[in-house]
Amino acid sequence: MEETPQHCLSRLPDNSALKQQELPAHRLYFTARRVLFVFFTTGIFCLCMGIILILSARSTQEIEINYTRICANCAKLRENASNFDKECTCSIPFYLSGKMMGNVYMYYKLYGFYQNLYRYVRSRSNRQLVGKDVKAVEDCAPFKMSDNKTPIVPCGAIANSMFNDTIILSHNINSSVQIKVPMLKSGLTWWTDKYVKFQNPSSKNLADEFRGTTKPPNWPKPIYDLDKKDPRNNGFLNDDFIVWMRAAAFPTFKKLYGRLNRTHHFIEGLPAGNYSFNITYNFPVTRFQGEKSVVLSTLTWCGGNSLFLGLAYTVTGAITWLASFAMMAIHITLKNKQMSFFHQ
């Protein structure tokens, strides 16, 4: 080649690795060894994980009592909206065969309640709930304003349909002595909800702050009267309210109602014996074929009493192992055939 002076080649492209497409790189190729290694280790991991998850899920205890049918007369009463002011209570006795150790949590569970419905989920005002402007109701259709044009607090469909049964758990030590099981109504929410997302306008006098607003149509009492006993659990900071406002993902869902206060008699958990739920039945569900139940449950590191993940892991692990054996077999039988490629 003739020596061409470098400075003449004005249009010479750069000789950089990127421009010449020669960036240093690792070429990904699925070799048998790598693939089988990945499959074997994943298989082992999944099997182990599955067994651990199943074991820990089995170590929890859970009792669920569906009270829709047990309290049928109350349910019937609530089907007619005009009976809203009639109180209806219902007592459900049950026997706890083994004691529930550790922290016990009480949930209410709804079936067939679509809290995730698009127009329902959106019907809330976060600006209002954060306490900056209690009259900010723009996102809350159809529960923005009452008939006389005062803004509703808390506005929106979610708040309006808040679960309002009261559930009291009693321990029947014998036929005459009933102790009310102490339940904590605090610490039911995420820290961020209680301290960021939901804020009262000011904590001095709630009733003043909410002047000029009205309660949601379904509510019997205004927001600042939710918990008469504990003033700190009032207004937007009411734990039950916050729990309800965190919409569920599916039409069947549990929501935390209370934690066992481990004092005196219940210091180790719930002892075995006769119990009863005393329920004030306010929340109508039968019209839309919904159901309600109460759940008592203990927890482990991986949450509640759900076998799904453990089983899924076990099955995945087993299939991965089977697959890796199958692939190994195929690889070995075909190996010799491949070797002949470049000797044609």
Added chain:
Amino acid sequence: MILFQETNLKFKMSLEITDQYLQREDTLATFDGLVECEEPNNRLDKFTGTLFWRNTSFPLDADKILLRGCVIRNTDFCHGLVIFAGADTKIMKNSGKTRFKRTKIDYLMNYMVYTIFVVLSLLSAGLAIGHAYWEAQVGNYSWYLYDGEDFTPSYRGFLNFWGYIIVLNTMVPISLYVSVEVIRLGQSHFINWDLQMYYAEKDTPAKARTTTLNEQLGQIHYIFSDKTGTLTQNIMTFKKCCINGQIYGDHRDASQHNHNKIEQVDFSWNTYADGKLAFYDHYLIEQIQSGKEPEVRQFFFLLAVCHTVMVDRIDGQLNYQAASPDEGALVNAARNFGFAFLARTQNTITISELGTERTYNVLAILDFNSDRKRMSIIVRTPEGNIRLYCKGADTVIYERLHRMNPTKQETQDALDIFANETLRTLCLCYKEIEEKEFAQWNKKFMAASVASTNRDEALDKVYEEIEKDLILLGATAIEDKLQDGVPETISKLAKADIKIWVLTGDKKETAENIGFACELLTEDTTICYGEDINSLLHARMENQRNRGGVYAKFAPPVQERFFPPGGNRALIITGSWLNEILLEKKTKRSKILKLKFPRTEEERRMRTQSKRRLEAKKEQQQKNFVDLACECSAVICCRVTPKQKAMVVDLVKRYKKAITLAIGDGANDVNMIKTAHIGVGISGQEGMQAVMSSDYSFAQFRYLQRLLLVHGRWSYIRMCKFLRYFFYKNFAFTLVHFWYSFFNGYSAQTAYEDWFITLYNVLYSSLPVLLMGLLDQDVSDKLSLRFPGLYIVGQRDLLFNYKRFFVSLLHGVLTSMILFFIPLGAYLQTVGQDGEAPSDYQSFAVTIASALVITVNFQIGLDTSYWTFVNAFSIFGSIALYFGIMFDFHSAGIHVLFPSIFQFTGTASNALRQPYIWLTIILTVAVCLLPVVAIRFLSMTIWPSESDKIQKHRKRLKAEEQWQRRQQVFRRGVSSRRSAYAFSHQRGYADLISSGRSIRKKRSPLDAIVADGTAEYRRTGDS
């Protein structure tokens, strides 16, 4: 005059009468002639017309008109009359339509987007119906859903249809088009930057002039190549000659001894020599100077006198301007050998014969045309003799030789030898003419040259009368040098199953020779000529007519072959044959028919019917021809016009539905370049016209293999992978909404946070796939070139077609199912670690979104076969970015500022604190990806593709290559020593080489790469 920056001059001369009388402007103003001429057409070399003026008619022909686009040389000014303007000019008639080119994948992609649109509306409609049903069954009775509106369930369903159209619209990849363009732009830059397509001698890098066609480069089926300037360098050099039966031009010294190494002939004794001619036969010089054989001097005298070359002097240097490069080469050779053509007037010609200047009277020039294939000149010597000198193709000259020619046989042998060396040959001869004979002939000549009708034929006949009984002088051999690396490129492309058609305006013989020279034709190729296959085509037509008349196309197509299978076949046809076979002439007849006005309805119907039949027949005929031609491994079309070139390309495009590429360098290739799917221009000798209308351009034909086999293939694979992944990714993302709708009353509730939906396509999943589309390489460029068979995937559309598309969609659907149902199962029962907020919507959304982002990013990792650090960075970066942005958007501070915009406060920190959710994410990702790995591994093991095999043996191949390269380096060193050291005035690289340092480090330095390529081709060219 120069047409479109072609370098050859053509004579143009006005009518004598107008030249004489119309010199002043006032006379011009009173000019009242009438021109009657042909209709506008596209024949550049023909024109017939008559000027009627002052009761006389003057014939007009192509020599008397200037075409649009010409450049006038050697003339200061001229007056003219416009005959055709605008779209009627010949150049405009010749230029094909410029169409907007799009790739096959573009069309496919559009259809796929339509398909997705249909899927989208079907899904939305289905879900809308579901919602209407749900409202009727459940929603209407749910007091908590009361929204104050009294809509019927079906109206709510209808509203929800639009809701779902909006929610699911991410299925339609809107960002796809932008991303595709970005990738194409990147590919184009890679082509521009490629050092191995950079031609250092002319400082020309390759250039992708369009950025929209790159992946089509990986799908080429047919290449249509021009010959001159594309396959060859278009530099003619005088190589050899045969004078009086004696061959000159080998390496010989003055005493006729052959030497292998001999220095060039020194022409310094000749003041007119240009010093550029490389000639090694010293004996010929000896012969010229001694004058022992008068024929030798006669031979060069003929070359100096018999031509139509123009001369001008620039700084005292002679500068020839020839109508064809061949002619220029011959005149130049004569000048170097001592017979310099100095000047020409209208009827004299001045020659310096070994230093003495003599002027000859030119009595007549019998010009060259393609039918005559020869030209003659009749001169009167200063002594008063009249002589005719003639040069022309051997076939026509031999018919006109005098019976008594002693060297006939020897010259014939010499011609065969020259032809075998793929040299272009011409025969030279002369004859003495008696004064009386000439006077007689001259009269006829004068009469013929003013004939108003059929002047050309009349002239040809007159010429014929004088060009007979010629005495053979000898033959010349001119080399039209092939470009470097042409045979290698052609054989590589042939191995990649690309069919190459050479379309050239050259003669059949030349074209055939070049075909052999560039190994398009080999000894074991059966060559079929147009005349041979006429019968085949006719037989096929008969068959088809018998089977169902012209409506045969409605019958099931019969796939029969014209030739028995096997064997290497090539087809050589001419432009005129093409015209004939493709029934171009018959349309003319039908046009004449149309001129008669149809009288009755019956007649009109008959006529349209017959026209339609004719049309169908024409179509059938064309299809048959294309089928036949495509059975041949190579096709050479010679003597084709620019329009015909485009027509041939169009035929293949139309009937074969294959991707075509046209490559050429001259203005006559513009049409073809525009017609083909991809046009490539060679920026070479013949100006920029071809380059301007091309899609890609570079300086050498051999770069075509790199453009197609490396860049084209990579672009195709990248684009296919990119598209497949893109559809997959959007389906996996969007269909989660679909599965979720079964659990939320079909209410168009989204499964993700709004912000995530907004950012998914932009930030979380776009960069890795873009980088893969830009950088991925399944095998290296060297291996792509070494195994041209790898190219076939693109031709057969194997990597992206409807099947592949649906497979990606299915993959996306399955992924979305896994992404939804595993978290669903995990969430149905569970509660949080602290008992709080079990199965809440926001945590669920975050879980699926995290699993999705990890899955799709790992999936692109699996799809990327060339992992650079950029890829790694982008993949892990995207995942990190997702988590970073999510934690920011879910932070407390931003919620306090914008409570209604950022609603997911605390979700990320609370949900991702739970081991349970992490376990769900891990399981989901594993279940999504493991089957992919397994299937890919199995398909590679059981049905390995060509590229899989090569990747598998990559290491071995690399080692082999290095070993071969070392061998080459060794050999090259030996062969180049002879020339390199003999002429080198500079210090060489001897020190560096002997020290053993830096000879082949990981990346070779710049000049090594450039030199590497060139030297390699040089070497193969030499051998």
